[in-house]
Amino acid sequence: MAGCVRTGASLLALLSVLLGGASACGSEAPGLALRLRFGLGVGPPPEGEAPPDIAGYRVCVAGPGITGQLCRDFARQTHPEGADLRVPAGEDRTVDFYGYDAAGSPRWCARAVGVEVVRDQTTPVRLFATRCGALTPIRCVDGAAQPPCRQLSVPRAFHTATKLPDGRVLLSGGFRFVEAQSSCDPSCQWDPSSGGFTDGAGSACVPQCRLLVADATADLYDPSVGRVVQTFDLLVPRALHSASLLPDGTVLLVGGVERARLRSDGDPLFVPESFSGGAMAERLAERLDPFLGTSTPVAAAGPRAMHGAASLPEGVVWIAGGTTVRDGNTVGIGGTTWRGDPPAYASFAGETLEAGSAPLLFPRFAPRTVAMGTRLVTIGGAAAPDAQQAGVIAEVYEPETQQVMPLPDPGDPSLDAWGYLPVWHTATPVDGQRILVSGGWLARERTNGPRAAPAFSPRPWTLVLDLGAGSLAPTEPPALLEPRALHAAAGPLEDGEVLLTGGVGGTGPPFEPLSSLERVAVEWSQGRIVEDGEGTVLSLRTPRIGPTATLLDDGRVLVAGGLVDLPVGRTLPEAGCIDADPAAAEEALVSCTAEIYDPTFPRLDPPPTAGLAP
Template sequence: MTADGGTTYSESNSLEVKSMLTKRCVTGLLVSLVTLAAGCQGNGSNGVTSAPPAGLAEHDSTVVYAQGIAIIPETLSNSGGAITQCSVSPPLPAGLVLDPHTCAISGTPTTVSNDTVYTITGSNEAGSESTRVEIEVKDAPIAPDGLDYLDQSVIYPTNAPITPNTPFTTGGEITQYSVSPALPAGLAIDPQTGIISGTPTTVTAPAVYTVTGANSVDSVQALLTIEVAAVAAPPADLVYVDPLPEDIVGVPIVDDEPVYTGGEVTQYSISPALPAGLSFNTQTGEITGTPTVELVQTTFFITASNSAGSVTTQITITVAAAQVGEWLPADAMNQARTRHTATLLPDGRVLVAGGNRKQALSSAEFFDPSTNSWIRTDSLALSRQAHSATLLSDGRVLVAGGFGTGGGNALTSAELFDPVAGKWSQTGSMAQQRDSHTATLLRDGRVLVAGGEGQGSSQGALSSAELYDPATGTWSPTGSLVQAREQHTATLLPDGRVLVAGGEGIGGAALATAELYDPATGTWSPTGNMNQARNAYAAAQLADGRVLAVGGSDGTNALATAELYDPATGTWSMTGSLRQARAFHTATLLTSGRVLVAGGNDGSNLFVSELYDPATGNWSQVGSLEQMREQHTATLLSDGRVLVAGGIGRGILAYTELFH
């Protein structure tokens, strides 16, 4: 699996994460050129600008700065008329300033500031346009999450200036860039901004260039494929990062950018015109702005062209009123992570522990819903990922198993976290090394751990199960599963039994089998099979006790199907299918009784989220996530909001968001 813009790590029990669609950002170096060109659009007699600004976008649309450290100036691009006045709302964090003429952001943040969306408005006598920039200020730098470029795979013609190729990131601000090997003759990279510019002078065969972006904490990488040809080549394979966005009236959208291969695109067009409040950048193809009116699902056709040809794609946009809910940003974690755990504590805080970022992590932190911020806490004794975390009846958290960096080293160890003391302590170890298992709190306070992957790939899926007794801090064996499995789900039923279903069996096949654990006898018995074999799916128990299994993978493709288990009859029945197939997503029962499904992967990481209504058995699309992600966590907070944290998007994410 590739994460962090090119860092490869091995996970023996994960679906292959396919290449992710890459967000493309606009270039700050275009500002001066665009402004100069737009300034020539006056009527010639009185100098009045004939066109309003269009397609505004900041260089880094989502960034985390550090208190007391000067930022690299944040620049704006614009494909419309020259901007004569800039404004921002709400006011920027203390120490940062907006240039009233160029909309550039500069300065040194002087105080910690929560993640906030700021609306930048550029105007002239012909009108105005706006875009968003999301800024957080932490007390110390954090690592960048990921690094991507405007053009990832491109063919340039010789002796023609290229459109500056601009990087963009999430997470901590990147302060230094380098590239290896050296770029084709005539091209250069700015070591501070990472912008690639120049005029290629020599025909050059296709080659992969590794760009490294770093700050004082860590680095990330992006891979660029660049070819220089004697003549221009037509663009090809045009798609949008989010091809099915659902926007909310009055909420600034996250920039939606195209991705293409082939010859460099020099101009974009769209048909029909975007709804009021949204803006299209004809130089970069970005869609930005704040929608002001509702729009039923509508398909727009976008054409990217250059002197050699063109390619057309489509994007389907919906703009809805915020009747059901919307996603809003929360502070980034102090550590980017995936395959971690998130546990709601009795006091309403959320404990996030372990996971992976380049390697397994031991760090842990709290999310405080009263401040929407993260606080570092004591670290685990062992680094681990793909482990389990269970809230015990006494308020402590049991973390068990998982594996370290790389496959083949599953753990037996377990630790306890005391939220009052804020400390971890060792407890008894399991008899079996395991990761990607399930852990279920039984009614009597014991914890049932079942299945998972054992030590090394030859061990494969496990059928063993164990019980943890918090009173003694020890584990004891219990009956074995009928079917060895990993990456399955486990649900405590109203009668105290535990339903285990699906997952991956020995040999890697997706499973349709399901079984029940009876705590009274310590034995497992088969129950009705699912209608669809599914691995890496999500399950949620409905208010009436039925269990919803949704999405996943059949071993080849992501699934859109969903089905319900009825404990009264021990059978599964199909229900409405998702609008978007997905695996490695989350499913969360809301206080309304509906189920929120978010993110996942269907060949690329997803923004789209959906709501399941048990009364109708149907799904409806709700506002898109702000960051595409998979292998994240989703936690229902005490106030009814849902916290989504981490996962894999553009690299491994520290970014979190809240569904209201």
């Protein structure tokens, strides 16, 4: 059966063309109504028109039962009455839109996947068009056409992003602001000559720090309209927590902190405030239903933050490691389990978080946990927020047998090259057997200064863990273009690459906030610069420390939130959120913006024929 496909304008549409017309399908013919919205930053086009750099449009449809693609071109100023693009009815159709310039080069791209074309019906398809092969800001929360504006309901950093079954993304919690007043001695500054922190008299001192405060809301981003469409209340403020998708589409939020101190002495940066005295996020889990906008409490197995989490296919969520408070000190979770402590592993199967019987081989604060089939792989981590340890890079847990396997074997000589385990790194599955680990905080030698322990700094390393290798040993680590930690990763993209975004670099302190991107694959010796189709190097519109990066169903990546700087020991930067008050500094450090990265720059084949310059 064939249906007729149309693109038409709605009240919100910025494009009005027609596919299928009276001569082909009849004036009342059914079809596909495309409703387009464009990203910010192009100048407000008149209502009903596309951005000014579009000379023509191409619309293509592909899917089962269609050989290749069915495409048609339209000039910007034409209204193609009688144009006919007939598409067989069926499920799982992919609709692509390209807006090209007068030279025929695509400038604006949009895609809808999983579209069902129904005979004798008109199916609306919403598309958010972004710059092809580039970065484009998402639309404003309030629907405004142009920045400056808030693109998230509140500033967020070290939040979570969870892609839902319908393709929308839930952005939950995170730090909302950083207090302007320091919670340490403000006279304590980094002294490069001594390699440590000193006060005005030149004596060693405790470094300055600031207090970060978490938020108790969640935003729902809809890729089809290009903006946050709904905001929910959480039961408690939480940041540095985990969020896991359950089979019914609800999201399990576990642990986190309401407040944390931000440090700058080169150790891993965050030290949770006390886990008692009203800081309930660490003790309470909740189950958020993004369809109903409701959240219900879940009994948690003790206070926990900065842990790993992963969902297994049968719907069981496993929580690994993290940090808690013991005898007044913040320590990593794992190894020996003390009475009253959270278990090294915990699982959720519908009602409560329950203790797992398998301990971690090492305490792991700030690890990364990913599910690989029925196995759980926990990578990196530290004994405590201010101390790293040597040990196996990762461990594999088999829930069915309750066996824990080191990865690689503790006697593997490759461990000598790493020494300490990374924290604040990323771990991205690239296929059913391999995980790409990138960057992270690693120990470096300190020969002077007030602290005897090793100092830490971002590293430019990647590591590929191959579960399919007979020895389960990591491969030779390729290198990133620059040191990177506290960043985000998304992938694999269509070509198998992983996108790394933001974070901090340098050998500081102070450390350098990053607005750069790079793409890396397991086969490469190092990362590569991200460029658009014309060879221009891309960068985020603001530095983003602790952002999220989410691979969307259409192959694009949503990059959201993050700190715009680490202000410890220096003055606060310009506001990271448009209506923040830099003087009060409540939101000056935290971004309320988000942007879309389109990883492809298409070559239209055959070349466009409509609307081109003579």
